[in-house]
């Protein structure tokens with residue numbers, strides 16, 4: 001599955017475009033199927049309907065676990081580093097992980113879970129989170145993991161949308177010196193969720209929790225029951241290749257987050273293949289991905305991708321700055337990490353602590369570096385390259401999305417010549433196109449446009465849960481016969497791709513996707529907010545910050561307190577990750593005569609670039625712009 005030279009990459013890429021079915025069939029042969037496919041691909045982007053490896057049967061956990069037992073049972077699958085460095089780390093070999101997944105799958109069965117059920121997972125970054133995810137997949141239950149930074153309301157929205165019947169959580173999560181009371185947040189969410197019949201609670205932080213009779217059970221008690229039943233194995237459920245594997249909610253430019261759906265066969269092939277190829281993973285290498293399993297990066301590149309390849313994955317519970325900003329490097333040294341995959345926001349944050357933090361850290365085990373989530377600016381690229389990689393580790397800048405399931409545009413380590421700031425070239429099987437606003441393809445090099453993909457790849461989303469029309473509208477209706485990514489891109493003279501950021505109303509804050517409409521809805525719920533508009537602005541560490549313009553005539557006489565109340569409201573409705581960095585009170589928003597907010601103007605003001613605001617003559621009240629400019633933060 002790995003190409004070894006740049007020439008080979010070019011040949012393989014050509015083949016993948018000319019004969020995509022033959023190309024992907026050959027890749028898929030590297031996986032374990034209960035039954036092979038009758039047809040490699042059937043698709044159209046109008047409905048849309050995409051089916052890969054049609055007729056095939058499999059269970060992804062047999063690929064992640066069982067197939068490694070014969071030769072690699074004792075290879076570490078997960079090396080887990082706790083938040084508190086004085087607590088012991090844990091290592092789970094493939095055999096141990098297999099056994100724990102089977103055991104917990106039996107727990108789920110005892111608690112009524114079956115194929116096709118939707119199960120919400122809201123957990124800290126402990127091995128049991130990976131175990132819970134894989135146990136769902138073992139049974140054919142569909143997991144919907146919700147990141148620990150989301151609020152009760154966000155969880156409730158997601159549980160209701162997917163009609164989940166079980167929640168798996170923990171008493172609390174430890175992140176740095178903060179404790180997040182996960183179970184208590186779940187309790188608040190479940191007030192609105194009658195579909196939930198069972199809550200399974202792992203003990204982690206020993207935070208006091210309220211256990212509701214008949215609904216809530218302890219993870220540890222349930223495991224004991226399975227042990228006394230003496231049935232350690234749990235045969236994997238046979239899944240159709242297009243059966244749902246998981247739902248993962250993500251923000252868009254309108255409305256509530258949508259549940260992106262990935263299915264079993266195609267997703268498995270794509271996550272496994274891209275991991276093996278882009279990182280050129282070799283047996284025995286230790287790979288550390290700093291993401292949380294609550295995001296797609298954790299799904300594809302902590303759990304499924306690496307485990308299908310029998311890799312050793314370091315999983316970290318804490319944050320990069322606890323107990324100090326050298327924590328990542330301590331972990332690299334402690335476990336002799338070879339491949340280190342992180343986000344630009346983390347790199348920029350750690351850079352800001354200066355180089356002293358690196359003194360005495362042995363980073364000599366590192367051979368490959370990776371980045372994901374937002375553009376890796378040149379300054380951060382060079383720091384990562386010089387100070388962490390010591391100039392000898394390729395930086396794999398992977399561009400992809402929740403919807404793509406895996407890497408799309410990315411260098412292949414030690415194969416693709418690198419350019420700082422560029423995600424470089426599409427991986428084999430990925431047919432990128434640039435289009436202008438009218439949907440016309442922009443050919444040639446040295447051009448910019450909107451990034452689309454014109455042919456399916458196995459990891460493409462299949463639908464948005466419960467609302468296929470929304471999937472069509474969002475991704476397949478903007479340009480005919482193309483998947484629209486929502487990103488702008490530059491293709492330089494060498495054909496190299498540089499992602500320039502979202503072209504829709506989606507912000508990317510510390511690598512997290514946040515819809516401006518979602519934040520506005522939350523702001524507008526505060527009793528003294530009449531109206532609001534949210535835009536992004538450049539932020540040194542986070543990439544983008546959240547700037548809110550708020551119309552609030554009645555501030556109870558205290559702007560600062562009202563500002564804090566408003567922030568608290570956003571935190572309650574969405575979660576702390578969506579909190580505005582800046583709130584500017586304004587008497588009105590710049591609107592056209594038809595009532596449309598002119599965000600272009602607000603964006604410029606937020607960016608501090610007020611020299612040329614463009615044509616404001618169509619505004620209902622041009623005077624409002626002067627006032628907003630004068631009060632800009």
Ligand code: PRX
Nearest residue numbers: 372373374375397398399400401402499513
């Ligand atoms: O704007 C792109 C940015 O993150 C968006 C996808 O966000 P999400 O679905 O949350 O997935 C993040 C992890 C895959 C994209 O539309 N993005 C992601 N990776 C990069 C990037 N922007 C620039 N360079 C990247 N490497």
